[in-house]
Amino acid sequence: MPASSSHRLVVAVGVPYSDALRREIAAGVARVAPDAEVRDIAALVREERRLRRETPHGDALAKAKAEMDKHLADVDVLFTLPVVPDLPARAPRLRWVHFISAGVDHVMTPELVRSPIQVTDSGGITSAGMAEYVVGVMLLFAKRLWTYEQQKRRREWLKEDSIPVELHGHTVGILGVGAIGQEVARLARAFGMRVLGVRRGATARETGVGDVDEMLPSSALHDMLGRSDYVVIALPATKDTERLFGERELRAMKPSAYLVNVGRGSVIDEPALVRALKEGWITGAGLDVFSREPLPPESELWGLPNVYMTPHVSGNLMGVESPIIALFCENLRRYLAGEPLKNLVNKEAGY
DSSP states (O other), X not given: OOOOTTSOOEEEEEOOOOHHHHHHHHHHHHHHOTTOEEEEOHHHHHHHHHHHHHOTTSHHHHHHHHHHHHHHTTOOEEEESSOOTTHHHHOTTOOEEEESSSOOTTTOOHHHXXXXXXXXXXXXXXXXXXXXXXXXXXXXXXTTHHHHHHHHHTTOOOOGGGOOOOSTTOEEEEEOOSHHHHHHHHHHHHTTOEEEEEOTTXXXXXXXXXXXXXXXXXXXXXXXXXXXXXXXXXXOOOTTTTTOBXXXXXXXXXXXXXXXXXXXXXXXOHHHHHHHHHHTSSSEEEESOOSSSSOOTTOGGGGOTTEEEOSSOXXXXXXXXXXXXXXXXXXXXXXXXXXXXXXXXXXXXXX
């Protein structure tokens, strides 16, 4: 519910954007709500996070929290990246928070879930770029680019077992056909691939669902895995997806298949994946997300030659900030008009 007419709308921005982007936010808010106050709390958020990490019981943290609380006391709307601990209690007027990330599993505290505060995210904005990443990884493996790079380092020339293959005519199975999965399907079809999908909401096998040749219910996951040359995981982290992909699923894949994960690392049983890669249950994996981030130095994944890894960057796209700001400002207009917000998160489900 919007702020009352007797109260000046206060929009707090906790994102450490550049000066130019902060001006873009202020201008966008002004177009929708000319009388609103835009309050920059990014430095306060950053400092409190630093102190919680470095000196969690010191006086400096207490002072930082008190300063933050003064700035949160009359905030109606929050546009942020990290969550502020105990946010509902510290921001009693807060009615809506927008997170700039596509997923909110890492910021959805129990207090926030229980509160009446509406939560939105930036899901969908990075879908095209993340789908390009997926196709790029599939091409990396299909064209043996990763193998050739390793051979170059060893000063080896062409080997007979490293001849490129086509994506055309092969099958990709997508686990989680949301915004990212749908875009992966569209690009895969452009390469002449057959697309299978497993979607939680599917109740029966369907054909020709958008760019997905065959949409399957969750009960048919192993069937999809056994038919796919590439398996793409694009699932959020929820209580239902935790370690959903374990030894049984890895053994259900073809030994020649590749796994690509751009969802969340918690979806995969990582020790089982390490075994699968070491023992040849599958041929390789392209991983952008991990069960612990940053990936610990002792993780065996670092040393496996059939793993291509990136540090959770598939959704970190240059120029993505402006579309996120535009989404936030459109939602601010909707919020003030009492209309449903875009990208509204089901807080209980976690996405």
